[in-house]
Amino acid sequence: MKSVAIIGAGITGLTAAFYLKRKGVPVTVYEAGGRAGGVIQSIRKAGFLAEFGPNTILETSPKIAQLIRDAGLESRRLNSDPSAEARYVVRYRRPIAMPSSPPGIFASELLSARAKFALLREPFVPRRRAGKEESIADFVVRRLNQEFLDQMIDALVAGIYAGDPYKLSLPQAFPRLKVLEDKYGSLIKGQIFGARERKRSGEISKDRAPKFSFDEGLQVLPDALATQLGDSLKLNTPATKLTQTGDGWSVTTANGEAEFGAVIYCGTAYRLAELNLEAKAALNLSTFSEIRYPPVASVVLGFRRADVAHSCQGFGMLIPKIEGFKILGTIFSSSLFPNRAPTGHLNLTSYIGGARYPDLAGLPPEKLVELTLTDLRALLGVKGKPVFAHCVAYPKAIPQYNVGYGKYRQLLTELESAAPGLFFAGHYRDGVSLGDSIVSGVNIAERVEKLF
Ligand SMILES: Cc1cc2nc3c(=O)[nH]c(=O)nc-3n(C[C@H](O)[C@H](O)[C@H](O)COP(=O)(O)OP(=O)(O)OC[C@H]3O[C@@H](n4cnc5c(N)ncnc54)[C@H](O)[C@@H]3O)c2cc1C
Numbered sequence: 515m516k517s518v519a520i521i522g523a524g525i526t527g528l529t530a531a532f533y534l535k536r537k538g539v540p541v542t543v544y545e546a547g548g549r550a551g552g553v554i555q556s557i558r559k560a561g562f563l564a565e566f567g568p569n570t571i572l573e574t575s576p577k578i579a580q581l582i583r584d585a586g587l588e589s590r591r592l593n594s595d596p597s598a599e600a601r602y603v604v605r606y607r608r609p610i611a612m613p614s615s616p617p618g619i620f621a622s623e624l625l626s627a628r629a630k631f632a633l634l635r636e637p638f639v640p641r642r643r644a645g646k647e648e649s650i651a652d653f654v655v656r657r658l659n660q661e662f663l664d665q666m667i668d669a670l671v672a673g674i675y676a677g678d679p680y681k682l683s684l685p686q687a688f689p690r691l692k693v694l695e696d697k698y699g700s701l702i703k704g705q706i707f708g709a710r711e712r713k714r715s716g717e718i719s720k721d722r723a724p725k726f727s728f729d730e731g732l733q734v735l736p737d738a739l740a741t742q743l744g745d746s747l748k749l750n751t752p753a754t755k756l757t758q759t760g761d762g763w764s765v766t767t768a769n770g771e772a773e774f775g776a777v778i779y780c781g782t783a784y785r786l787a788e789l790n791l792e793a794k795a796a797l798n799l800s801t802f803s804e805i806r807y808p809p810v811a812s813v814v815l816g817f818r819r820a821d822v823a824h825s826c827q828g829f830g831m832l833i834p835k836i837e838g839f840k841i842l843g844t845i846f847s848s849s850l851f852p853n854r855a856p857t858g859h860l861n862l863t864s865y866i867g868g869a870r871y872p873d874l875a876g877l878p879p880e881k882l883v884e885l886t887l888t889d890l891r892a893l894l895g896v897k898g899k900p901v902f903a904h905c906v907a908y909p910k911a912i913p914q915y916n917v918g919y920g921k922y923r924q925l926l927t928e929l930e931s932a933a934p935g936l937f938f939a940g941h942y943r944d945g946v947s948l949g950d951s952i953v954s955g956v957n958i959a960e961r962v963e964k965l966f
Contacts, residue, residue: 516774517540518539518541518542518774519543519753520534520541520543521765521777521778522546522552523544523550523736523740524551524781524940524951525554525735525736525948526780526954527552527781528736528739529952529959530956530959531743531746531747532585533955534959535742537963541746542746543743543746543747544748544767545748546751546785550739550749554568555733556730556734557904558730559904560901560902561855563730563851563855564863564902565732565854565863566906567906568732569845569850569863571725571732572723573724574720574947574950575952577953577956578952578953581956582735585742586738592726598829598846599614600827600828601830601831602828602830602831602832603666604832604839605834605837607838608893609893612624625662625665626661628659632659636657640699641696641699647684647917649684650667650682650683650687651663651679653688654667657695668836669843672832672834672843673832674947675869675912675915676808676810676867676868676870677868677912678870678914681869681916681917683917683918686923687914687915727850729853732948753766755791755792756792756793757771758794758936763776776936776962777935777937778938780939783913783942784803784807784910786802786942787799787800794933795932797932797933799929805914806914808867808868808872808912809867809909810865810866811866811874811877811906812865812905812906812907813863813866813905814864815887815903816901816902816903817859817860817896818858818860818901819859821896821897822895824894826849826860826862828846828849829849830843830846831846835870841866842865842867842868842870844864844894846860848861859901862890862894864886864889866885875908912941913946922942923943937961939957939958940954940955941954944957
């Protein structure tokens with residue numbers, strides 16, 4: 515039986531490899547770096563568990579929980595503390611709890627009377643029937659108002675994409691919002707009627723999906739999958755060239771060439787552009803270098819509980835640009851999961867950079883800590899020095915599904931038909947969240963398995 519080459523041992527590639535192997539399809543996974551997990555990176559040090567990439571998995575699909583069971587990790591799974599649901603958004607230079615129910619919005623100080631009126635008016639704003647692709651900013655200003663964009667959506671967009679709402683595409687980056695308008699004519703009506711439909715179909719919306727991690731952080735998942743792959747996982751082995759052969763593909767690495775029945779590319783878009791592709795049809799990958807991945811630095815700080823005035827009880831706080839802080843937001847990591855900080859301490863994970871301030875992400879660690887501390891002092895009433903500090907910078911963090919991104923997705927579909935046996939999966943195609951990447955890995959394994 516011919517085997518399958520998987521390029522990239524992030525969560526997408528590992529998930530695809532794990533399921534193919536379970537179905538009896540031989541696999542080889544090539545990973546350019548020295549460890550499995552891609553952007554997932556957890557370390558334990560001095561009693562703190564620092565999570566630099568993703569912090570939680572949102573269980574938006576039954577396929578996610580199934581992977582955890584299949585990988586034998588059910589007993590190590592930690593669901594987030596139900597009392598840590600509160601999310602804060604900064605306004606008037608302080609964190610204000612986001613209302614947990616729609617009526618709560620009207621009592622909240624997060625929005626002015628004018629923005630609350632815009633919300634009441636939203637169901638009567640006519641549906642947009644045609645026209646050029648909108649950014650999320652255009653959409654929000656059209657259906658709600660500028661304040662809603664500046665105060666709420668800008669903060670949410672920083673939290674999900676570390677992105678710029680004026681550039682992110684509504685249909686590509688927030689397809690659900692577009693569907694709500696197309697189908698129900700309004701976001702509010704869509705929330706109400708869509709919830710009933712989701713209940714019927716068993717689908718879970720992002721705001722209601724359970725959030726989880728593992729006792730030793732998210733790294734537990736790629737480590738477990740990598741262990742099950744054994745020798746089939748080749749670390750420090752970047753794939754540099756793909757050549758279409760008589761009945762399959764050959765993959766070139768520094769160790770030479772190897773023949774496969776199929777290849778699944780689960781790397782990043784910018785490294786896809788660097789691959790040398792020799793296919794029977796004339797195909798060009800260089801356009802994928804246009805996809806922007808702004809840099810993000812993760813700054814994990816530990817404090818004595820007594821040195822922080824705010825309760826830090828909740829998921830975390832999001833910060834809109836207009837508030838003038840340098841950090842994009844902070845996750846209250848020690849309130850989400852039990853063992854993220856020693857007793858009597860807090861673990862706070864903040865992010866700097868993104869499309870908002872790309873130049874800041876590359877600052878030296880001391881400077882990143884200083885900027886973060888300045889903001890946390892003002893926002894959370896932090897006193898004194900952190901007892902733990904660790905930073906990791908991702909020079910290319912999250913792909914931006916900006917206006918026009920559809921052409922890249924279209925091209926991937928065309929490449930798959932023009933070059934049979936070559937497949938594409940992962941965060942640059944199927945959604946930027948960890949859950950999206952897991953589902954992408956499961957689905958691509960199902961597609962490829964059918965060929966064998
Ligand atoms: C700072 C940060 C915070 C995040 N927070 C969250 C969060 O809280 N929740 C959430 O759901 N999501 C979050 N995400 C997003 C989520 O982590 C990613 O979308 C997901 O992990 C992507 O997985 P992947 O396997 O598709 O890609 P990656 O993790 O990027 O893995 C791709 C792998 O392919 C390898 N590779 C590339 N080219 C080659 C080649 N030619 N040969 C061999 N190997 C190659 C790379 O070295 C890499 O290891 C965050 C992302 C970042 C960066």
